[in-house]
Amino acid sequence: MNKFLKTLNKRKFLFDGGMGTMLISKGLSSNEVPETWNLKHPEIIQTLHHEYLKAGADVIETNTFGANRIKLSLKGLGKEIEKINKRAVELITQILPQEKYIAGDIGPTGKLLKPVGQLDPTEAEQSFAEQAAILAKAGVHLFIIETMYSLKEALIALKAVKNTTQLPVIVSLTYKATPRGFFTVMGDNINQSFELLKNEGADVVGANCTIGSREMVELVKLMKKSVDIPIIAQPNAGNPELKGTKVVYKETPEEFAYNGVQMFNYGANIVGGCCGTTPEFIKRLYENINKI
């Protein structure tokens, strides 16, 4: 059995926190593609990874959320795909302590699949497989397919990664709370999604983005009931708001850390942060779980 998966059953695992929102605070402008900073400002990306490692994260995600061909091509960056993904892995490898892990981050294409949208499933699969192959070759230890708002697209990405590598794969969907419970915007519920993902070979399933940490505690309870493989939870730091000219998230590191412990208590195996979370959030959570 893979080392990451073996360790996962033995102790609580911490992922890192927000990347995009951290880059904005470092000066990423709205017309820039965050992943191009792997090439333009590698020192900033690496420092950020380092801060998350210092904070206590066990797994660091590559800065490659939108670095698939479909998304990059829209900004005329299709040719850069290999450089951007490869460099993202290198920036972590250079500073990674031996007992820690690199997760290759794969986000959605940003397009809707046929018949609802125009995206051809084969094109999507090729795009995911291409990115996964570059990341695997560059040396990631596992994959996280995240912020998927469509189960269908998540399954395509999972299949693409599985066909490309033997590495463990985490699949994390993004759910919104409706009066009828948690659903993706495409209408996928928890039970059905996780069962399918498990059957198709996901090693870990879970949720990230859209909701804050308090709501995520509720979601973890439901996720735990629905499936018998490890669970990941990566909430936002609440909802974004404007302060002066800056976007801020309301939740404090304390709130996040308190709720993070709850998530572990209710059965999550991995907790990390999404939009708005910073190294301070992960540090507080690390301190809290090590008090227990």
Place this chain on the structure above:
Amino acid sequence: MTQEKLFEEIKNAVLNMDVKEGARFAKLSIELNVNPNLTIEKGFVCGIQIVGELWEKGEFFIPEIIQAAEVVHSGIQILKSSIVKETLNPIGKVVIGTAEGDIHDIGKSLVATMLESAGFEIFDLGADVRIRKFIRKAKETSADIICISALLTTTMLSQKELINELIKNKIRDSFKIMVGGAPVTQDWAQEIGADGYAPNAMEAIKIAKKLLLK
């Protein structure tokens, strides 16, 4: 068939996401000489409003909304083709697009379709649109409303930039500004001085209509 029955059938076609039925009853509306504006309003738009309520309740999701919107869109096209243009006056003009740096146009396109179904004339600039382009198009078309969408926290600041740019050019009062997108909230809209915020495409119709009266 009575008018009421016709509107009821159209509403059902929208709710059942049945493009063929929607088209059939749009044609029947023409044959029966029913006022097309009334058919749009009491049939198609009424149906799409119920779709919006079902979204709020968590019973309908994006696939249902897109298909229902398609019924409305094709129904309106049929009704439009049957009448002289002057009688189908748009209730307002809207320039719409996703902020620069943001390639997400699923939500924005949905809002555009909904507003069109509600009788607005739409100028859809697509995704990754520069502030300058929004303003140029709004001036050129004498738009009533500019809708700017942002799905990313990185791009939502463009909404504020658009408003600042309008103020700088002394034309802030010429247009109403509506903002939307996943990270956007009512508080945010107020903070940046937007005129309206809608959490979803259905709500956008209500807000846009309200803004026209202001």
